[in-house]
Amino acid sequence: MKSAFGNVLLVVSFLLQVCSAHAAQDILTVTPEDNHEQINSAVDKAQSSIEMVMFHLSDLESVDHLIAAQKRGVQVRIILDEKLVQKGSAAQIKDHLVAEGVDVRSSPPGFSITHEKAMVIDKKTALISSINLTRNGAFTRDFGIFTSDTGVINEMGSVFESDWSNSSMQLMPPTPQLSNEKLAWSPVNSKEKILALLDSAKKSISLEVENLGSVEVIAMLQKKSREGIAVTVLVPLCVEGGMDQKRNVPFLKDLAASGVKALAAVSPYTAENPYIHAKAIVVDSQAVFVGSENLSHNSLDLARELGIIERQPDITAKVESIIKADFRRGISGGALDSASCN
Template sequence: MSFHWSIAWFGYLLTLGAIPHILLRNKPPVSTLAWIWAVILFPYVGTLFYFVFGTERIERKKLRARREMAASGARSERRVTAFTRTLLDELPDPERAAVELLNNINELAVSSVQSTRLLVGGAQFFSALGQRIDEAREHVHIEFFIWRDDARGRELREHLIAAAKRGVEVRVLVDQIGSFGLRRSFFDPLCEAGGKFAWFRTAHPLRNRWTFHLRNHRKLQIIDGRIAFVGGMNMAREYAGEDPEVGPWRDVQIELTGGVAKRLQMTFADDWFFVTEEKLLEKHYYPQPVVPQKYLVQSMPDGPDSPDDPIQMSMVYLLNSARHRVWLTAGYFVPKEPLLTALELAAARGVDVRLLVSEKSDHPLLVNVGRSYYEELLRFGVKIYEYDKGINHAKVTLIDDKWLMVGSANFDIRSMRLNFELNVAVRDPERAAELEAVLAHDFDLDSRPIVLEEFLVRPWSQRLKESLLRPLAPLL
């Protein structure tokens, strides 16, 4: 047998080995067939691409650590505190049942907080975070998708170095792909001061990890286990609108003070253990609230290690539960079918559904993909606005008059399927009213409405671009 025939036969043996693996993954039928055809038609390249990009799930070594933390008394994922129980008992029966369902979807008991603060724009967030770090007494845990070596990134590093020098435990976790170009040496001064730094990476051959396209998109900061920040902002100057090449930038983070910080600490502890194998077991990382709490908060961690897509399921349920209003902003809008249907059904039953999408984006191809869904949504009565003042990167949802959701998850396939994400749903009428004012301003003054009749006569070339890019959405 010639050398060329040997290469060909080996390629088809790889294909025969890959096909059972694809079938056993139980992907959606279209995805399964697409990958099977890819490995058949392109024996080497298709198989390589499948094992690099086709794996959407990852098993994390966290179960033993979770058991040890639970046994230590530090963690109690499913236990509702007395303060939270008081707030639940005050809810009307339908709303209490809704909260209990969110508990079950996310496999985390609802928690509560003493206070909340909505931070709109990077300048507000960076100032608030720096102040809290300066006030920290025990520990500071920081998790970002993007961290740049610019004025803002260096400023936060100095806050952390000062905290470490006065004896505060400092841990920083940054996604290696999201922060591509940032050198590890950037954090050397922090480590020399006593802090700790780690890259989050799902591709690590020495640990038998080969999933190059799965990313930690979470933005989570925890101070002393009592204060937490969650939202869409990373650590870079563009998030404060200070990059002249990018221009104005709209984003939202929420500060939560109270019991939910303990829940969110568990998420950080799992991520930190995944990359460092250090177990955060001590009780001081998970303090119990000592004063009555005022607002309910449901934590929603999600990722490729969560087989049930809890953020997507939670969003679908909240959309289906809305009575008169759903206003949302999507940094990137490429919805999966359940979310698309939930938006359409909400509008069809008379709910005021408004969607704000950024006309300008740091990923411009996704803008075209998102527009391929506009016609269908507009016909059902969804009101769509394109933010044209700059980049709107916020991921917030307002449901009726009491609930708001803030987090890192975009309304797209990557967030719902491939990334590690974190959202929180907060029952706080005051913050809901504040978010209503922010969104009303964006709808009325900083955006242009998409009108169905005008949208239908857009150029044929634009329609073709949208349709060609739509199947590639998971890779963009």
């Protein structure tokens, strides 16, 4: 009798653990408010493994946290963008990490870029974000989501192992079979999932992103606006890096012609007026997308990217409130042409 009762207790305990795991709340991190503190703290808590994919890694403080984890016995593996690490400070940081015992590989050159900003810690916690670990986090708008969702972690681990193994593959490497409904991977299914999310809107779409340019995404936003959906888009007036800094402006004008509230953020950039590097979409105040994907052809069709679609009310509300606050600082209409890139 005692044995049977003990077995019942074990089953109940197991079920409670499973339910607790499924009920675990995801956590939002936001820059510039949080800078990299939550990410560095997560690295500090790692006990066995860190698997990171990072486009830009130049924040020396974050580098030190990763090295410290390696030195206390954590297996740290990092994939960095193959083109960026060929020269300059990115190459120096890669060499420094390797010299300190961190296992670093360049990303598969078959992707146009590896723009993903993500990690899995101890195979228990994952981060999906638009946050580069750079020194300008103090004045850059970005979002990241920490999750303990087992399905998310397993799929991220599978793709990481594939990209790790295929790091020298010149052609675009294969992506393992994807099935997680939350995750959006470029160049495989992110465009399809983002378009479906936008098309599901019944009342409103609020988004901010660094780069526009996808013909399909622009057409979808115009379509939803013509259907009477309140669509608001915010991008930086002047995109950092590259020759054509005001490349977003023609897309903003096309969107405005379809009734979209098309806005641009302008410098000088500060903690109170951050540069819009985020890639975030909120639909009907119910669903939120956060990830590394810009809404451009390169990002959705050619690069390695990762995003997540969540429906956790507190995260959705927080991202939406921040985006709406950023909207209030945007310019539109004729001001787009008269404003300059300094």
